[in-house]
Amino acid sequence: MQTRHFAQLIALSALWGASFPFIRIASPALGPWGVAGLRCVLAALVLSVLMRVLRNHWPARGAWPLLLMLSLLTVVAPFVLFSWAGLILPAGYSAVLNATVPLFGVLAAALAGEERLTARRLLGCLVGFAGVALLVQLGPVAVSREVLLAALACIAASACYGCGAILMKRATMAHQPLPASAAVHVAAALVLLLPAAASAPAMRPTSGALLAVATLGIVTSGFMYWISMRLMREIPASAATSSAFMIPLFGVTWGSLFLDEPVTSGMLPGCVLVLAATALVTGFNPFRSVPPEP
Template sequence: MFHHNLQLVALSALWGTSFMLTRFAAPILGPNLLAALRMGMAAVALACIMHRLRLRWPIEHWRELGLLALLGVAAPHAMFAWSALYMPAGYSALLYVTSVLFGALASAWMKEESLTGPKLAGCVLGIVGAAFLVQLGPLDPSPRLVMAVSIAIVGAAVSGMSAPMLKRAVTRMDPLAITAGMHLIAFVLLLPGAIVDWPRARFSAGALAAVFVMGTFTSGIAWWLYARIMRHVSPLVALSSTFMITAFGVLWAVLFLGETLDTGIYLGG
């Protein structure tokens, strides 16, 4: 168990970085193009590893992988990339913790977990925390900010809902094959939006470096690690890394983007 906990900490540090990099790159490339390039880079990196390990693509499970791709990576990354245009990275990191709440509900519905009183109380507290963030943060609660927060929460919700689906998938497929298939399908799903953003995108060295880091490490390697962990623990145990992701996400935003820890962040967290 200690080994899996150590992996969850490493996973949290990786995923926490993505909020900072998304906040930096989304205004430069456009949210749709950023999400698509991130998925494409992850698919390439994972395909290279699969080729090296001589693993086959799980083509026969394309429907299941398609749903996982949509809920687990394509929709959440596109939504958080759009929200990053209007919210600090610390906001995004804190709002992502609501994925645990929706993951608990989805896991109970799919009979992968039992929904106890404390878990239900956590759901309520998570929504209250998001409300505190909007009302007491450094930004005025404008309609645009409220929309960005709402979209981020939806992104976190669908991400959390994918956890019990991934738990079932790893019992039938190799974690690496699942992760590679998900990101390849997600890239295809996000292509239409990427084409829309392409004419306005500015392909700076910094933005492309962010895409490489996010695609290779915070998506490809991190999701592979997440799927491997999911083989040995329950969905909620795996999702518990989200609390550490939030802490790392806020920390990186403060250290590298100069964001501040305000009352909304403290009370929302």
């Protein structure tokens, strides 16, 4: 991996890690459907404006079914699930659970026949889920039915991201990143329009919540999705999902700094196991020297 690619992965991790505190701020005021719907509408608007400014062409009509599937897996389902979990779990919890994305990515690639599921990768999956169980059990939040359901929602969202990475890689080979990103978010906005509108009467918007959802829509859902698709054109999908390794670090840090969320020693074993699992599954070695750019 070239130095510039690695730097982009770190930047993506820092910004995506910040999305969990923003979700935690916005969800109680706007509700899961409202947060997901508004951020998709904002992302679609921003990317559509960029399309016009840069004079890009929209994907052909025949490409939209695949882009709709990509939208459901990498935008609609994860946004709703993480927003619902944000009503219950601290931002740091959700960020750590998001680190299971590469586990599901490798499993999906094996099922699709694109990668082989070795004993090391299978062991990594088992270690990863053990880490998730420890995190939920030993963290600062008391275990309850709601906490378990919220943790399962985060894992389901991560599974969607992991499986969607395969479709995302294929989409980057068939389309330019900006038109594909814009189409994905337009489709997501249309899917979420009715549920978000139905939940509008229950919304209690505040200035903080609106600022949070604006940042989510414009930055982490708009620009960052486009940048991630540009990056995925140049590196393997498994390498692209490795940004999930660093998201827990940023997510826990931002949650502690800005939301005063507790960080206890009990979270450490679960975090270590999740990160070790992702390294086993993907073959990522932080001590391996990175070759210089040619």
